[in-house]
Each structure stands twice: as C-alpha cells, then as structure tokens.
Amino acid sequence: MTSIVRDETIRSGEPRVEGTRIAVRDIKRRVIDAEEDPHVVAGEYGISMADLFGALAHYYEHRDAFEDDEREAERMRRDGERRTRKLVDELRGENAGSTEDAA
Structure with missing residues (x-):
C-alpha cells in the first residue's frame, strides 16, 4: 500500500511517496497538468503504478489544500515580479540621471 508522508527536512515538508523524494505535486503536474502517460x-521516477495512483488519490483527497497552495505561490510570484519590475525601473531612472549628470 502506498504511503504518503511529510517530513519538514525533505522537500520542505511537501507530501511525497514514502521512501522517495518524489512529491505528490510532481506527479500531479506531470500526469494531470501535462497529461503525460x-x-x-x-x-522515470522508478515507482510502482500503485505508488503513482496513490499519490494522485492523495492529491484528489486534499485538492482544496493543494489548490490554495498553488494560488498562494502564484500570488507570491506576481508580487515578486512586481517588486523586481519596480526596482529595475528605479535603477534605470537613477542610471539615466547619472548619465545626464556626466554629460
């Protein structure tokens, strides 16, 4: 029987197939999102079909939590991009000013 475990020292506590570093999210992304066989x-992961389908069953049993995590990760990514864009724009503005001062 497939066991899905969590350990904060492995994969930052992501649910994973016991005895491996293969996260449930890895399997979900490939099989569900990318529609891989x-x-x-x-x-490729060197796991049994029972392990793979056990991981997918775990995903579906906890789908809301996984989707909440994905939404939060996407929000954090967008915030990081916005902050980076702002910083780059500020740096470009400073560089443009220093170029004008040099002339």
Whole structure:
C-alpha cells in the first residue's frame, strides 16, 4: 500500500511517496497538468503504478489544500515580479540621471 508522508527536512515538508523524494505535486503536474502517460512517469521516477495512483488519490483527497497552495505561490510570484519590475525601473531612472549628470 502506498504511503504518503511529510517530513519538514525533505522537500520542505511537501507530501511525497514514502521512501522517495518524489512529491505528490510532481506527479500531479506531470500526469494531470501535462497529461503525460502515467506508466512513463512511474517508470522515470522508478515507482510502482500503485505508488503513482496513490499519490494522485492523495492529491484528489486534499485538492482544496493543494489548490490554495498553488494560488498562494502564484500570488507570491506576481508580487515578486512586481517588486523586481519596480526596482529595475528605479535603477534605470537613477542610471539615466547619472548619465545626464556626466554629460
């Protein structure tokens, strides 16, 4: 039987297939999101089909939590991009001013 475990010292506590570093999210992204063949994914990860489908079952049992995590990660990514864009714009403004001062 497939066991899905969490350990804060492995993969930052992501739910994963016991005895591996393969996270449930890794399997979900490949099989569900990318529509890859489950047999190929299991073979590449070196896990059984039972482990793969156990991970997918875990995903579906906790789908709301996974989706909340993905939304939060996307929000954080957008915020980081916005802050980076602002910083780059500020730096470009400073550089433009120093170029004008040099002339």
